[in-house]
Amino acid sequence: MNREQELLNRAHKEINENKKLVEKDCFRQKYHIQPPVGFLNDPNGFIEFNGEYHVFYQFNPFYPGEKMVYWAHVKSRDLINWEELPIALAPSEWYEKNGCYSGSAVKNKGVLTLMYTGNVLDEERNREAYQCLAESTDGVKFIKHSSNPVIDKQPSGFTAHFRDPKLWQKNGLWYMVIGAQTDKEEGRVLLYKSRDLLNWDFVGATAGSNMEGLEDFGYMWECPNLFNMEDKDILICCPQGVEPQGLLYNNLFQCGYLAGKLDYSSGVLKHKGFTEMDRGFEFYAPQITEDSKNRVLLIGWMGMPGDVHPTEKFRWMHCLTIPRELKLIGEKLHQSPVEELKSLRKEEIAYNHVTITDEEIQLENISGNNFELEIIIEEIDAEEFGIKLRTSKSKDEYTLLNYSRDKKLIILDRNKSGKNLKGIRGCRLSNELKSLRIFSDNSSVEIFVNNGEEVFTSRVFPDMLSTDIWFLSNNGRVNIKSVRKWEI
Structure with a gap:
């Protein structure tokens, strides 16, 4: 039995053995995506593929025991009724041995392609981060690319806090934003480009702490998304380490956006400042996709690192938000529940x-x-x-x-x-x-x-x-x- 199959078997055993315990919890959600057991966090790979919506998420089936991060996988035709699919990624290779961390999905010549961060910790707990590909022709079974890792090192001047690639295509090229941290512990979002998803060139820093007027704005920026709406380039990102300011920035980590214009040659986004996306307690690491109806859709993690919930004694933690549609009205992003949710009424x-x-x-x-x-x-x-x-x-x-x-x-x-x-x-x-x-x-x-x-x-x-x-x-x-x- 190979390492991947061994890890998948362990996860499925954990799911099956705890199924009855999990189902006893009165706090199980009725219409939200939630893990079958264990810990859920960042949504990943949100995409419409062959007429169905796919959502992956960070998944540790062994929580609150050992930490082992997989990608779980669900799909839906209507954004409402979600079918649980086989686990998509298990941390079976040397370049991901401490977890298949967050990333995104694209359709490349008819193939559903995932790009994600492989997390590696050495014996002294020093971090290494590798950017990797996995592919599927049927949208269910994923094969890790033989060229992995396709990016094996962060740029000079940056630490190994280098993760969460989000991809899109423009004018025949692939582009990617990725969360990063400078050697001076300043959060950044970086821009890369590629012709084939295998060979990537670093373009430059898109936004971050001590750039474009954002003074001392966090030690790490993660989970970026970049998209165009109403002729504006919008960067959603999650700065860590921003100090509270009155009503603002009161959660452990923040989530918000910058709207402006991206210079694709330098990588720099000219913008007018950071706006929080959600004013509640648990909203983080959202991911967007554009569907065949030309909607920009969003789904987020309804959680925050460090939370302790009463669900833990039933061996599960966290869920995702309802799917939302984004619209830019003036300079402000508005979020609305997707129209399909009305079918639940x-x-x-x-x-x-x-x-x-x-x-x-x-x-x-x-x-x-x-x-x-x-x-x-x-x-x-x-x-x-x-x-x-x-x-x-x-x-x-x-x-x-x-x-x-x-x-x-x-x-x-x-x-x-x-x-x-x-x-x-x-x-x-x-x-x-x-x-x-x-x-x-x-x-x-x-x-x-x-x-x-x-x-x-x-x-x-x-x-x-x-x-x-x-x-x-x-x-x-x-x-x-x-x-x-x-x-x-």
């Missing part, structure tokens, strides 16, 4: 013209664990408007979304949300609060504000009996045009 409950004045109210049958909730606001003539989600009968457990009219400040407060996780996150809106679209699953909430101008993505772990929803106003009147709720 069941049992609509609707109310029109609801008025709340200095009170907390419930609306009959507006409750639940797994739901979509849409709220259209006519006028807020109150100091504050709030919604308590996943509320217990005693009202001592809830997740609070609260809007302060004068400050245009919206916050997500999960200090009373249930097990393990606490804290407050917030942001200021550019306009008045007009709409909310909220997706609740057994252990998560995703809140889209003003048609996705701002988004809050977070895990929550309330009691399964905490299903009530309360609407509240403080010091004034709130006129709600409509409330619509669907079971999912």
Whole structure:
């Protein structure tokens, strides 16, 4: 038996032996991608191939025991119903012995091709990073390329924190952005080019700490994506080591984007600054793809390094976000749930013209664990408007979304949300609060504000009996045009 088959057998054994334990957990999600066992993190290789969407993700089936990073693999025709496929990559070769780390997928002459980072640690835990290829003609079975690693060393002046290649094609050439760190411990995104995916030339540094006005902006930038939208080049990236600034940068690591113009000859992106993509607690390492409907789609990791969740005792951790469509409106990226999610809607409950004045109210049958909730606001003539989600009968457990009219400040407060996780996150809106679209699953909430101008993505772990929803106003009147709720 070869090394790869041995590792695959071990992973499948772990999945099968823990299946019943994992399924006992009340916090298993109903409509999110989640691991069959063990630890999930970065989504990888998001692509539409032969009429189906494929998503891979970082997968350690042995968590919380030894660390062994594979690529798990799911596919879907509709972005909603996901079929679990055989594990795509196992860390079987010398150039990836400590993990098949993040990367992306492209279609090359009809072949589904993955490019990923092979992680290697020596006996002193010194890191080496190798960029590698794997190919599949059927979209299921992947063969690692005989030329691996196709990039065997980071450029001069950079450390071995060199990972997460994201590829695209332009004018007959392949391009790649990759996360990096300088010898001075400054985060960077680097640009490479190639004619054949095998031989790569370093073009230059695209963006990073102490470039283009981003002073002291992190010691490592990872998980980059670069794409063009509305004649702007947009770089999504994840800086590590950015200090909090008021409402900004309050998670352990950050995720955001730069919009501007990429100089393909120098590699430099001219931009106007960094904007956070998500205002919640758990959103990281997103990956984008452009599909046959000319949509730019995104899916992210609904997690953060260092999290401790009650799911761990059931031998699994983390999930991915719902798929989202990106649109650039002015200088701002908006995120919206993909249209296909509407097919999950069941049992609509609707109310029109609801008025709340200095009170907390419930609306009959507006409750639940797994739901979509849409709220259209006519006028807020109150100091504050709030919604308590996943509320217990005693009202001592809830997740609070609260809007302060004068400050245009919206916050997500999960200090009373249930097990393990606490804290407050917030942001200021550019306009008045007009709409909310909220997706609740057994252990998560995703809140889209003003048609996705701002988004809050977070895990929550309330009691399964905490299903009530309360609407509240403080010091004034709130006129709600409509409330619509669907079971999912």
